[in-house]
Amino acid sequence: MKRAKKNMDELRRHLEAMRSHGHGPARVFEDWVALCFYALQRDDESYLEIMGRYDNAVRIDGMRPADRFAAAFACLVQAMEASSSELLGDLFMEYASDKYTGQFFTPWSVSSMMAEMVTPAEGERCLDCACGAGGQLVAAGLAMRHAGHDVRKSLFMGVDISFTCCAMTAINLTLRDLPGVVVHGDSLRLLTWAGWKIVRTPLMPPRLVRMTIEEATEWMEGPVRMGLEQERAKEEERGAEEPEVAMPPKPAYADMPMFRGMT
Template identity: 35%
Template sequence: MASPQIDVDEIVETLEQIRQRGHSAHTVFRDWVNLMLFALQDRDDPYLEIVDDYRERGDMAHPDGQRSVDLFAKAFGQLQERMAATDADVLGAVYEEYGLSSDAFGQHFTPHTVCETMAKIAGVGDENDTEDRQTVLDPACGSSRMLLVAGRKQPDALFVGQDKDPLCARMTASNCCFLNLDAYVIQGDSLTVEFQRAWQTLYSSLGGSVRELDDEEVEELHEWVTDAFENTVEGDNQPSPAQGTDTGAEERTPRVGMSVPSEQASLGAFEGSD
């Protein structure tokens, strides 16, 4: 079940209206996450491909405000309202609750209270004995719940999340953007150090931004993560799921491009979808 402190019934009801038009719960949730992520990146072509698929199913016959794209946008607004009220992983809670009706889901994430305890044990947010920027790493991040808890405690840190599930990676990228964190999100198996895709989110005073890295940047990120891990092991300081290495800031930051225009994660991201 969803975390008891997060009420996601309103969001689930909105998504359910779309599902009842002949879609599976998993497809609706996947498309919703992709639409949000594409909109936040200003990627019109893949965004419109998803919208067109719903149009082809007679969706335009519904009145304004009741079309599937309108309901997706409504669910996005409800998500933002709940995140503003709880400062928690509402997206993951929706995934858990909505997935109860689908055989294609089947994942349940670490409870928020346990994430709070793990972050405390790992020392996230504690005073540093050096001037180096703190790095927070979760090699099996799911919907990013652990990273979001750490982000509240240490918002100036650099966050790195990895998950082999493509949907989880996209949820994490969206969440890190929503909560305005500097982060790298990797889709791939952390046990084999496999990187398939990656996203970068950046903090700004106007709100978070997100972009997908190109192949060359993914390779640079892969080299940085591999080097950081090897340096940590050689220093007899085993890495933990929440606490990164204690190397210099330049050594801990990959050389991927950092000049991304910041955009507020808002309902405006869905404008122009008609």
């Protein structure tokens, strides 16, 4: 954990240094996540488009913006090797959540506890329809490994309306070697805008590959729709089983003028 903290502190120093180039913390963080995301896809065109926003002719403390972003990614990889915790969600809340009027993710301790309490069976699909940084999926994969399950036989799927959240989830699944699918879309309205999958081949590290819009839509309209329908059925079943709760009697003071209308 000390090594992971050291790596994360170094990562923060690189991101903070980018503010000297005149960019706000939310912009720097989102661009860095996108650069990591595109690097894992080997998408040079999108990578260079983002880097075009920064003046790489200027060096601060001997480092260009491109050097800072690359060094921050290296720190993240090293921190993930040293810690099983999900790390990107905390960085998002630190640098970018204020931009969205307070978007907060489930704390890692809660996600981890939930996954340990209800550990998915080997071969099951794990679906999070509002995945954020992918913390719950990472926690599920960790709990399965602790239980001796082979996570390669399962599938981890995340959906989110935010591109940055989808990118963080895809980075987490790829670097944690969790086979999965990430869909950028609205799981409430079953709208799909893009999708990516983590592909694993023998003797090669996991690769992040962009899906066609048709393939991404199939994932949204298949597992997501099925998952939502199952949850609705469970809620209706629970509602039918719950006994009707009798309302408490009206208190005697309720008719007094000073309390009238408060009960």
